[in-house]
Amino acid sequence: MSLPTMKKKFHMKIDGVGLLLPVFILILWYVLTSIGSTPEYFLPSPGRLTRVTVDFLTGYLQITPYAGDFLSHSLASICRVTGGFLLALSVGLPLGFLSGHIPLFKRVVEPSIHLVRTVPGIGWLPVALVWFGVGGKTTVFLIALAAFFPIYINTVQGVGAVSPLLIRAGRMLGANRWGLITTVIIPASMPSVFAGIRTGLGLSWAYLVLGELTGVSQGLGAVMMDARMLGHLDMLIVCMICIAFWGRISDLILVYVFRSFPMRRFAPN
Amino acid sequence: MNDKQKKILAVDGVGKYFDKPDKTEKICVLDSIAFDAEDGEIISIVGPSGCGKSTLLNIIGGFEQADQGVVRYEDQSITGPSSERAMVFQSCALFPWLTVRQNISYGLQRKKQNEQEIQKQVTQYIKLVGLNGFDGYYPEQLSGGMQQRAALARALIMRPRILLMDEPFAALDSQSRLAMHRLLLEMWQAFKPTILFVTHEVEEALFLADKIVVMSERPGRVLRRINIPFERPRPASLIGDAAFLQMKNSVQALLFR
Numbered sequence: 001m002s003l004p005t006m007k008k009k010f011h012m013k014i015d016g017v018g019l020l021l022p023v024f025i026l027i028l029w030y031v032l033t034s035i036g037s038t039p040e041y042f043l044p045s046p047g048r049l050t051r052v053t054v055d056f057l058t059g060y061l062q063i064t065p066y067a068g069d070f071l072s073h074s075l076a077s078i079c080r081v082t083g084g085f086l087l088a089l090s091v092g093l094p095l096g097f098l099s100g101h102i103p104l105f106k107r108v109v110e111p112s113i114h115l116v117r118t119v120p121g122i123g124w125l126p127v128a129l130v131w132f133g134v135g136g137k138t139t140v141f142l143i144a145l146a147a148f149f150p151i152y153i154n155t156v157q158g159v160g161a162v163s164p165l166l167i168r169a170g171r172m173l174g175a176n177r178w179g180l181i182t183t184v185i186i187p188a189s190m191p192s193v194f195a196g197i198r199t200g201l202g203l204s205w206a207y208l209v210l211g212e213l214t215g216v217s218q219g220l221g222a223v224m225m226d227a228r229m230l231g232h233l234d235m236l237i238v239c240m241i242c243i244a245f246w247g248r249i250s251d252l253i254l255v256y257v258f259r260s261f262p263m264r265r266f267a268p269n
Numbered sequence: 270m271n272d273k274q275k276k277i278l279a280v281d282g283v284g285k286y287f288d289k290p291d292k293t294e295k296i297c298v299l300d301s302i303a304f305d306a307e308d309g310e311i312i313s314i315v316g317p318s319g320c321g322k323s324t325l326l327n328i329i330g331g332f333e334q335a336d337q338g339v340v341r342y343e344d345q346s347i348t349g350p351s352s353e354r355a356m357v358f359q360s361c362a363l364f365p366w367l368t369v370r371q372n373i374s375y376g377l378q379r380k381k382q383n384e385q386e387i388q389k390q391v392t393q394y395i396k397l398v399g400l401n402g403f404d405g406y407y408p409e410q411l412s413g414g415m416q417q418r419a420a421l422a423r424a425l426i427m428r429p430r431i432l433l434m435d436e437p438f439a440a441l442d443s444q445s446r447l448a449m450h451r452l453l454l455e456m457w458q459a460f461k462p463t464i465l466f467v468t469h470e471v472e473e474a475l476f477l478a479d480k481i482v483v484m485s486e487r488p489g490r491v492l493r494r495i496n497i498p499f500e501r502p503r504p505a506s507l508i509g510d511a512a513f514l515q516m517k518n519s520v521q522a523l524l525f526r
């Protein structure tokens with residue numbers, strides 16, 4: 001794949017003006033750290049950060065205890081995000097569909113769901129620790145819980161808002177109940193459902209960090225916690241960058257998957 | 270016009286009520302509507318805005334239920350939508366996630382026919398409505414007139430006995446509307462469906478139809494049923510003829526009393 005087609009496929013836009021601010025901040029950062037007004041443990045220099053990143057990725061420099069561990073920690077985190085996110089999908093999509101499609105079902109479940117939703121995600125942490133113990137399971141639970149709501153809510157909205165005219169058109173052309181669902185209601189609600197899924201995935205990464213901070217041995221959040229205690233601010237920042245990186249990659253993959261659907265006209269631009 | 274003896278549709282005393290938005294009372298939208306359609310006839314329905322024309326078509330299409338009276342299609346009362354009574358909606362209602370070709374194939378695919386056979390027919394209908402080369406276009410990429418052509422093809426390919434058209438050309442400029450009239454009449458010559466054509470335009474109604482049903486303001490009643498005698502095929506210059514103008518004036522007088 002050539003670069004332009006790749007850009008097009010993943011829909012990346014690079015706006016030169018948007019680069020001005022980051023470049024300015026980078027320069028300011030560089031100046032601040034090189035004149036020695038801020039100590040390394042408080043704000044590592046860009047150079048130091050680059051070296052730590054390279055070390056984390058390759059293990060070549062051996063300047064931190066985490067040298068070369070990028071892949072193994074990333075893998076642990078990715079597995080948790082995937083697990084929690086898939087869980088949220090497998091519950092949120094069917095429930096959302098039923099609520100959007102069957103008014104009575106919505107009346108039954110919606111009040112309870114909104115009640116649960118009023119508790120902020122972090123508020124679940126102590127209970128989750130009791131139920132699932134410190135570590136991986138709690139993390140997956142938190143992720144699934146956080147990602148569930150946007151997926152559910154957007155699916156309800158999308159399915160409920162399908163134009164009655166399109167449903168009439170489908171019925172007139174001979175679609176039966178099941179046919180209507182698969183050929184009209186699902187494709188028509190796609191844009192909204194997709195928006196929910198995308199938001200859910202973004203939240204998954206946020207709650208990954210929360211869950212992993214409670215104490216797991218593997219994972220980017222675990223490294224962050226460890227680095228904080230050992231005073232490796234540089235490593236902490238590198239982990240933040242890694243999470244942002246994986247978050248963006250997973251979002252791109254999601255968009256790519258949706259673009260290859262038959263109803264791709266509805267994938268985001 | 271000897272083969273037009275068979276009655277295909279009978280609208281018999283149809284009444285319809287809708288709740289007011291606050292649900293305190295019901296308003297009567299249609300009141301004892303009655304007319305018949307013979308097989309292969311084109312009937313125009315004209316009436317002021319809000320008099321219940323769309324509601325009437327929806328009842329005939331099987332999308333809504335009449336509160337009084339019945340609509341009989343081939344002596345059977347209508348229970349739901351069917352591709353034998355295909356509707357061309359005012360706003361097309363093409364599926365925006367499907368291409369022109371996929372939209373037109375949709376109905377036949379519901380019937381689980383042989384896919385190759387379907388595509389052959391679709392190609393034929395695409396050509397028929399003059400959309401060759403636009404197979405892969407999505408509805409949003411088409412002009413209003415082209416969308417109407419696609420919607421027409423999507424309905425016609427089902428070989429409906431009755432074609433219900435709800436102000437299908439209202440959004441078009443007069444040029445494209447004339448083109449659509451020609452296309453519609455060609456289709457009608459070829460397949461001879463019965464057409465119920467709702468419109469605001471008296472001229473359009475008179476030019477297309479064998480019979481026109483004039484409706485009153487809400488609650489919609491049938492003010493008059495008028496047979497239109499002009500020979501087919503009708504030249505475009507018909508709308509300037511004295512007899513045509515006279516008829517147009519009398520219908521307009523009925524509408525704007």
Ligand SMILES: Nc1ncnc2c1ncn2[C@@H]1O[C@H](COP(=O)(O)OP(=O)(O)OP(=O)(O)O)[C@@H](O)[C@H]1O
Nearest residue numbers: 287288298316317318319320321322323324325487
């Ligand atoms: N679902 C509905 N609920 C309540 N009232 C409705 C509903 N559908 C239509 N009406 C009312 O019925 C009346 C007739 O509507 P309808 O759409 O049939 O009119 P129309 O003759 O097609 O008008 P137009 O020429 O403007 O399209 C209107 O007053 C409208 O407010």
Ligand SMILES: [Mg+2]
Nearest residue numbers: 322323324435
């Ligand atoms: Mg109408």
